[in-house]
Amino acid sequence: MSTIRDVAKVAGVSVATVSRVLNNKGYVNEDTRKKVEAAIHSLNYKPNSVARSLFKKKSKMIGLIVPDITNPFFPQLARAVEDVTNHSGYTLVLCNSDEDIIKEQEYIEVLNQKYVDGFIIVTSTLKAEHIKDLKVPIVALDRPINLDTPTVSVNNYEGSRLATKFLCDTGCQKIAHVRGPYNVLNADERCRGYLDEVQDLDWFRPELVVNGNFNINKTKEIAKELLTLHPDIDGIFAGNDLMAVGVIKAAEELGIKIPEQLSIIGFDGITLCETTSPELTTIAQPIYNIGSKAVQILVDLIENRPLEQNNYTFSVELIERQSTKPR
Known part of the structure; x- marks a missing residue:
């Protein structure tokens, strides 16, 4: 597996120059940039995501914490979150909390150490004091946490x-x-x-x-x-x-x-x-709409875009089938 040093050697530049090209940060003249990009392509070099997250303190990961993955509602919700997360260039990490505040706090701590960029949380146990020191944004889904945390739910x-x-x-x-x-x-x-x-x-x-x-x-x-x-x-x-x-x-x-x-x-x-x-x-x-809206809000927060509003409440619909008498 190729390393950043291999890319630098093939391109005839320093490791620092390769790093600037990879991160699109700092000045690199166009000819040098093309040499580095050609070396990356020829070596099929893939940047080490762990090293990049340690360097940038960002991981392009979003944590989704739900209370019960055996309830079919939550896998359907997670599917919507995953679709929009991937489309936005992030990776989803799914956690099942069993409505246990200790598990919720442990998941938050572990993912925080891995520089997760934000959380979408379905919880009835976490309160404002449990999340006040977090440096990454949180969106509450299905159930609010407090008035200050953006929330997506239904009526x-x-x-x-x-x-x-x-x-x-x-x-x-x-x-x-x-x-x-x-x-x-x-x-x-x-x-x-x-x-x-x-x-x-x-x-x-x-x-x-x-x-x-x-x-x-x-x-x-x-x-x-x-x-x-x-x-x-x-x-x-x-x-x-x-x-x-x-x-x-x-x-x-x-x-x-x-x-x-x-x-x-x-x-x-x-x-x-x-x-x-x-x-x-x-x-x-x-279900799909509330999951996707939660991701849109979270990505806006991660990427420092202003929110149109803090809370979204969706309407519900009666679907009549065979378990009730007809009207």
Whole structure:
């Protein structure tokens, strides 16, 4: 493998001159530049990226930290981030935190030591004090960290109201909600939207809200218990699509027909919705758009371009499929 010294020897120049050509920094006359470029080409020389990052304290890498890579929402989100990252000339490093603040801080520390140029983070645990000393930019995705950190998300509250109202409009008389974890803002906002739609109705009871923790297996068990205790439930809004699939599985095991006896709607719009039986009605996020917007903001920050705005909130869309009665 050729080295920078080999390039300098073939071109008949100093190592410093080759370095100036590679980094496009400092004056090099045109004839000398052509000699160096010809030597690089003939030797098929590839600059050492580690050495370059140590020298420049930049790596052309972006860190993406997500809480649960087994949730299909996050791989779809990561795909969007990766596409735009690569198109912008950066490399993506994907980290799975398990919603563990210690893991999140360790990933940030390790990548910071490797001179990562910026972070996109999906977190419910990091606060302003955890990131205040970072010298590289951060964009919060899906959930805000604080008011000063640029954030890309969707309108979870309006989406959940849309889901709950849709179940009411299709004739559901008693609607339950399987919420996500407490103190996760998007889960809290989706629950709040549901409550604002139903809490003044005669049939509402607090026990109609149960916590599935964004987990399919936990949701299946808790939904079986819920449907057994309240057999008159005829509609369920699940706080994400993965939990909605858990509800479908619970209904199947209890012999409850979907949508004839029970309508189910999820939230996220992951591709899994089209492969379930029945296919899942959902409130779809523009997953690709929010991922790509987060990268655009981060690259603008890295390259010192001004931001048009600090926070972006995307709208969601109701996609009607077979798991709910038609309106």
